[in-house]
Amino acid sequence: MGAHANSLSIGLFIAVVAATVAITWLTARGTRSRSAFYSADGNLSAFQNGLAIAGDYMSAAAFLGVTGLITTNGFDGMLYGVGFVMGWPIVLFLVAERLRRLGRFNFACALAHRLSERPMRIFAACSSLTVIAFYLIAQMVGAGQLVELLFGIDYAYAVVLVGVLMTCYVMFGGMLATTWIQIIKATLLLASAALLTVLTLARFGFDPSALIDRAVAVHPRHGAILAPAALGKDPISGLSLGLALLLGTSGLPHILMRFFTVPDVRAARGSVFFACTLNAAFFLMVYVIGFGAVALVLPDPAYRAAGGLVGGANMAAIHLSQVVGGDALLGLISAVAFATILAVVSGLTLAGASTISHDLYARVLRVSDERRELQVGRVATVGIGIVAVLLGLAFRTQNVAYMVSLAFAIAASANFPVLLLSMTWRGLTTAGALAGGLIGLISALGLTIIGPAIWVKTLGYAAPIFPYDPPAILTVPLAFVTAWGVSVWQTRSKRYALAPAS
C-alpha cells in the first residue's frame, strides 16, 4: 500500500467502482439499439446533458493538472482554466444549434449531410480517433499516477484497471451508462471541490488576500506567480494555446456527440449554458484550490520529494485535501478524482467506438444491419481500451494538462474548420473540406510531433524543429484557407468547363 493509503480511501475507491458497475448493469438491458448505444435515445434533459458535458470537461487534466500547473507556475496555470471555459460560447453561438439540426449520432453526420458521405466519414473518423488518442493519454497518465500514489498499486496495473473498467461501461452500458456515470461524478466533483475550497478559505479566515499573501511568501518565485510569465517569454505559443482552447471545444468528438442525447435544438442550447456555468464555477474553485496548495502544501516537508511534490505536481490537489480535511477528505477527493478519470475515459471510448462502428463500418462500408453495427461498436470499444492502456504506459512522464492542450490543437485545426464551414458556407465543396481538414490534421499532428512536447520531452532530442507549442496559431488559419481555396478553385474550374466556347 502507498504512503497515503487508508481504509477510508480504499473503501470509497471500492464504492466508486461498485456504483459505476451497478449503473452499467442497470442500463445494459436498455442498450439494445444503435440509437440507445450512441445517443441514449435522445431522452436526456438539458440540465442532465449540461451536467454530463460539464463532467466531460472537468477531467483529471482539469482538476489535477491545472491545480498542479498553478502550484508550479502560478497564474500561468489559471490561463488554462480560463481557456477551457472560453470555448463554450463559441460552441453555443456557432456550432451546437446547427449540429443538432443536421446530425443524428455524431458530427460526421452533419458533415455528410451536404458533402459527399464516404470521404467525409473517413476523414471524420481519422481526425476523431487522433483527438481521442491524445485526450486519452492525458486521462490514462492521470489515472496511473493517482492510483499508484494512493493505493500503492504499480502504475502499469493501475492503467490496466482503468482500461478494463472503462471498456466494460461502454461495451455494456453505451451512452446511457456513460452519461449517468458522468452526471454522478460531476455532482460529486463539484460538491467535493466546493468543500475543499471552503475548507481552504477557512484556513485564512475567508480572506482571499491572506491566502494570496501566504502563497506569494512561500512560493520560490514569490510575487511573479501573480502575473502571466510564460506568455511574456513565448507570446506566440501562449496565444496559440489560447486559440486552441477557444476553438478546440467545438471540434472535440466526445463533446459534440452529446448534443444528440437531448430531444431538440432548444435543449441542446440549454445544455451548453449549464455546462458553461458549471465549468466556470468549477474553475473559480480550482483557482482557490491551486493557490491553496501553494500556500499550504508547498511549505510542508511531508509532501516534498526530490523533484518537487510527492507523486508529482499533479498530486497537489490531493495533498491539499489531506492538509485541510485530514484522511477523510483525502479519501473522498481521491475517490472522486478516480471517478472523474473513469467517467471521462468512458466518454472518449464511446466517441471512438461510435466513429468506428457508425462512420466506418455502417456508413462507409454500407452495412445496414443494426445488430452487426452494435457488435462492431462493442468490439471497437475493446480495441480502444487496449490502445488506451498502451498509450498510458508509453506517455507516463508527460504533464496531463499539457497533453489535453495538444488534443485541443488538433480538434481546432482539423475538425472545427471543416465543421464550421460545412454548416455556414454554401460554397464549400467536398474536395475543399477534405483538403482543409487533412491539412489541418496532418500539420497539427506533424508540428506537434516535431515541437517541444514530443520531439524534446518524449523523444529526447536537444531542440525542437518547430518552436511553438501547440501549433494551432498556424494550423487553424491554414486549414480554413486551404478549404476555402480548394473549394473556390474547384467551383471556378467547373464553371469554365461548363461555359460555352466563344
Next chain:
Amino acid sequence: MIDSGQQTTRAHSDPSFLPREGATALGWWLSGAVACAYFGFLVAGVVVPQALARPAIGSVPWSFLLSAGLLVGVSALTGMYVLIVNAREVR
C-alpha cells in the same frame, strides 16, 4: 471530382440547412466579442504582465479579477443568449 452538384442542390433546398439569418448574425457578433475579450486579456498578459500582478482589491491582483470576470461574463452571456433565442423560437 468528388463533389456532385445534386448533393449541393439537395442541401440548399433543405429548410434545416441554416438557422434564420438573425440568429446567425447574432452568433457571429457574440463569438467575435468573446474572442476579443479573451485575446485582449492574453495580449495584456504579453504586453503589461506587471500591471496585471498589481493588487486590485486587497492583495487580489488584476490578473485574478479579470480572469474571474471573463468566466462569470461568458456564463452570463450564454445564459442570456439561450433565453433570448429559445424564447424567440417559441414565438
